[in-house]
Amino acid sequence: MNREQFYALMGGEGTLDYELYLKTKTLLGCQSDYSELCNKDELQFQIVHQVEELWMKLIAYSLLDIDEYLQQENTNRVITLFRRVHLLQQMMTQQLTLLETMSPKEYQEIRLKLGNGSGQESPGFRVLLKMYQPIWHSFKSHYLDKHGLTVEKIYDSEYNHGDAYMVAEALVEFDELFQKFRADHMQLIHRSIGFGAKSLKGRAVEILEEGMRQKFFPELWEIRTRMTDRWGASYGVKRDSLGGHH
Numbered sequence: 001m002n003r004e005q006f007y008a009l010m011g012g013e014g015t016l017d018y019e020l021y022l023k024t025k026t027l028l029g030c031q032s033d034y035s036e037l038c039n040k041d042e043l044q045f046q047i048v049h050q051v052e053e054l055w056m057k058l059i060a061y062s063l064l065d066i067d068e069y070l071q072q073e074n075t076n077r078v079i080t081l082f083r084r085v086h087l088l089q090q091m092m093t094q095q096l097t098l099l100e101t102m103s104p105k106e107y108q109e110i111r112l113k114l115g116n117g118s119g120q121e122s123p124g125f126r127v128l129l130k131m132y133q134p135i136w137h138s139f140k141s142h143y144l145d146k147h148g149l150t151v152e153k154i155y156d157s158e159y160n161h162g163d164a165y166m167v168a169e170a171l172v173e174f175d176e177l178f179q180k181f182r183a184d185h186m187q188l189i190h191r192s193i194g195f196g197a198k199s200l201k202g203r204a205v206e207i208l209e210e211g212m213r214q215k216f217f218p219e220l221w222e223i224r225t226r227m228t229d230r231w232g233a234s235y236g237v238k239r240d241s242l243g244g245h246h
């Protein structure tokens, strides 16, 4: 068989139940036609982005479910679904590394085809950037306020590793993994277009650094600093060495 015949096989007939249920014909038609690809890396470039969009769709959907379970204080469901979300976030970060198998030159060729498109236009990412607000609101009203709890109490003065603490740590994990994606994406930029390059919208990639400082749940991070200050007050700013050396 020649290459074209294999291409036809790769698309499938689209008539079997597996293909019908999963809409494989549509799915496998979402990438450019083989004749339109500018080089051997473009298919990978499209698929990685499309897969990432699908994972973000699933993350967003799961977060909506999590929000409902938070309002019901169904902690077991919340924790199980957050485990799913965290795994998806890790996979998203891991899958970025596929694009490191693309040479900088091949990316320049692909980049000529992108118009002024930017990852900032990603529908999945844009919706995720909005979802922490309802999640935080539900957590705060149903796990904290309603029970007379505060972030300080669950982490320190009334710490008992209870439900509110477990959910708070799942939120922290979400925040951290989101930043890990951003950090690895930044590395990918360094690797493919170089640090300090202008994006296709003419803005320097440094603007991404603003996002890298974002915290969805700042209160959950600040409590750690406050605890270190408070506990640290018992020994002062600088502690004596355990060996007794000053």
Ligand code: HEM
Residues within 6 Å of the ligand: 048, 049, 052, 053, 096, 099, 107, 118, 119, 120, 121, 122, 125, 182, 185, 188, 189, 192, 193, 198, 199, 200, 201, 203, 204, 205, 207, 208, 211, 212
């Ligand atoms: C060679 C590969 C890639 C390069 C060179 C690249 C480059 C860039 C650049 C320069 C920006 C800044 C955009 C602007 O200034 O408007 C950006 C943003 C972004 N890219 Fe990529 N990107 C790559 C792959 C990916 C992939 C695979 C994803 C998967 C989801 C992705 C998602 C995003 C997102 C979500 C943003 C916005 C980030 C934020 O606002 O914090 N990128 N990318």
